[in-house]
Every structure is written in structure tokens, then in C-alpha cells.
Amino acid sequence: MLILGLLLVVLSGAVGVLLIAYNNGGDAQTVTMFGRDLGDVTMAQAFVAGLVVAALFLIGLSMIMSAGRRARENRARYREARREAKAAARERDELAEQLRKEEDDHRHEPVASSTDTMVTPPAGTPAPHDARTGAPAASMAPPRQATQQQPVVTNIKPGDSPTR
Numbered sequence: 001m002l003i004l005g006l007l008l009v010v011l012s013g014a015v016g017v018l019l020i021a022y023n024n025g026g027d028a029q030t031v032t033m034f035g036r037d038l039g040d041v042t043m044a045q046a047f048v049a050g051l052v053v054a055a056l057f058l059i060g061l062s063m064i065m066s067a068g069r070r071a072r073e074n075r076a077r078y079r080e081a082r083r084e085a086k087a088a089a090r091e092r093d094e095l096a097e098q099l100r101k102e103e104d105d106h107r108h109e110p111v112a113s114s115t116d117t118m119v120t121p122p123a124g125t126p127a128p129h130d131a132r133t134g135a136p137a138a139s140m141a142p143p144r145q146a147t148q149q150q151p152v153v154t155n156i157k158p159g160d161s162p163t164r
Contacts, residue, residue: 002067008060012053019050 019031029046031038041049 001063001070005060005063005067008056009064012057012060016050016053016057019046019053 028040028042030040
């Protein structure tokens with residue numbers, strides 16, 4: 001967009017300068033540029049041609065300005081993204097340092113036993129019972145063992161559908 005705007009500004013400026021340079025005055029004149037006759041124009045036609053050239057110049061100028069504005073916005077967004085990345089990196093480093101300190105603190109603390117030891121009474125000792133239900137007390141209930149699922153035996157061969 002910048003290049004097209006510059007091209008329009010330069011071309012319209014050149015056309016304007018050439019029209020002014022080759023202007024002889026009078027009601028009707030022949031436009032001659034570079035040794036060639038381009039056509040006969042009246043003053044009204046020359047005025048409209050000047051308006052068109054000026055409009056092209058302003059369009060080119062606005063294209064240059066919008067390209068500059070867009071570039072400024074992109075630079076501002078880039079600077080903001082860099083600031084956010086620096087802040088995120090700083091926060092990450094602070095959290096990593098905090099985590100490292102916590103790990104160091106845990107390494108230097110004495111290790112407390114986190115497992116409870118269960119003492120089983122000798123064989124033949126009656127286990128405490130719940131008086132209401134007659135079942136073993138919940139605190140002394142034997143641990144449940146995981147049941148192992150039995151394999152299912154079928155006559156389906158690999159690749160066969162079970163619905164056939």
C-alpha cells in the first residue's frame with residue numbers, strides 16, 4: 001500500500017508539473033508533451049483534469065499515511081507482546097525459584113513416618129464386635145481383597161462378529 005501510494009503521489013505530481021509547464025493559456029489549447037500532441041482541451045476540461053490529478057495525489061497521500069499508521073500500530077503491538085513475554089518469563093522464574101526453595105526445605109526436614117503400623121492380635125484372640133450388629137467393629141474389620149475377574153471363554157475367533 002505504501003509503494004502504491006508513493007507511486008500515485010509521484011505520478012500525479014509529475015503530471016501536474018508537466019501540465020503547468022506546457023500551459024500556453026487561452027480558451028482551447030493543444031496538450032503537447034515530449035514532442036507529441038495528446039489532444040485539444042478547453043479550460044473546463046483542463047480544470048477537471050487538474051482536479052483528477054489532485055484527487056489522485058490525495059489518495060496516494062492517504063495511502064502513505066495509513067501505511068505509516070498501520071506500521072506504528074504493529075510496532076506498538078510487538079512492543080506490548082515483548083513486555084508481556086518478559087513479565088511471563090519473570091513470573092515463571094519466580095515460581096521456579098519458589099518451587100526450588102520449597103523442595104530444598106522438604107529435603108532438609110526430618111522425614112516423619114506417614115504410614116500407620118497396624119498391630120494384629122495373636123491368633124485365638126477374639127476380635128472386638130459391634131454390640132448392635134454382632135459384626136466385627138469397623139476399625140478392626142479385615143481389609144477387603146480385590147477380586148480378580150475370571151477370563152471369559154468364548155468360541156468367537158478373531159475377526160468374527162459376535163452377532164453372526
